[in-house]
Amino acid sequence: MTTTNVRIQSLSDFVKLESPTVLLTDCHPNLIKEIQAIFKINVDGIVGPMTKQAFADFKLDNDLEFPLNLGVTTAKELLKAKGQEETAANDGEGSEPKLNPDAGSRTGKTMTLPTGEIVYANQYIVEGIPLTWGEATKNCTRVPTSKEYVENAVKLAKVWGEVRDKFGSPLYITSGYRPPSENARVGGARKSLHLSFRALDMQPMNGDFRKLFEVLKASSFTGLGDGRKKGFYHGDIRSDSRVIFDY
Structure with missing residues (x-):
């Protein structure tokens, strides 16, 4: 009533x-x-x-x-x-976007995946695609808890790789995989796709938000969040039809 x-x-x-x-x-x-x-x-x-x-x-x-x-x-x-100024936008806690000279190498902090494989922070999730395990898991401090999440990470990296190739300039990952405790801490939605390693938040290092959004709209990401006012875009691989929303 x-x-x-x-x-x-x-x-x-x-x-x-x-x-x-x-x-x-x-x-x-x-x-x-x-x-x-x-x-x-x-x-x-x-x-x-x-x-x-x-x-x-x-x-x-x-x-x-x-x-x-x-x-x-x-x-x-x-x-x-x-109160979620960080929210899906930036859980990097003040870190500044910068190129990683060791990206693609088997160096840095390690973590053991549910598959039993040991991976490194600077190692690419998919060989040849410039997205490292460290970028997507906050320097390997957020370990995926199931084989399904690892499979999702591979799928996500492949879609992100298409965007990176078409954009033609480095992208900074502001948020990737989030365990439930971290998702709650940054105020993420209860059903956030970050929880299952199916989402990335990103920003263009060159500041060209307009071009990046055009590339994202032409990509295979099925969920797109326009958070440019907060300094990021969200892309996810939900199984539903294409959805574009604002933050």
Whole structure:
């Protein structure tokens, strides 16, 4: 059941006061502006078609029912998203993009895959494709936990390799495989494809975001996230049809 409550003007107050569920269209304009800012859409305090769609998509992504209802649970998820400045964007913890002169060599930190194979941080996941195990697993500190994830890593590297070849310039991986604890720490979605080694977040070292996005749209990535305002793009190999979304 919904009610009208136009007095609450922020998500934090909504949670703190344990406000009853309210229709999005009945929310105070300042509250709508806060939600719009989280979605990176036009901030005007008006619940138009774009705001409704972004809100409904957010609820769907977070397994929340009733697409136009704002309740305490949804408000908490929105606040969590608001605080995820790192989120799927950059879990490199301040590291600067730079070329790795040892890429492609069997050097660096090692880890043992579920297949029993020992791999090195500077070793390419797929021979000839410039994506190392270290780049995709935060220097081999995030060890894949199943053979399926290793297989996914190989598939992901091959698709990424097509993008790298067509872009023709180095790309910096800001986030790859994430175990559940790391995914939760950076505020990743509960069903994030990073959890199963099917997603990479990246940025162009030369700063040409426009060209990279065109290359990504022409690639075999089935999921594309446009996070250029946060300095990255997301690419994944979901089994569904092509989806392009904004961060």
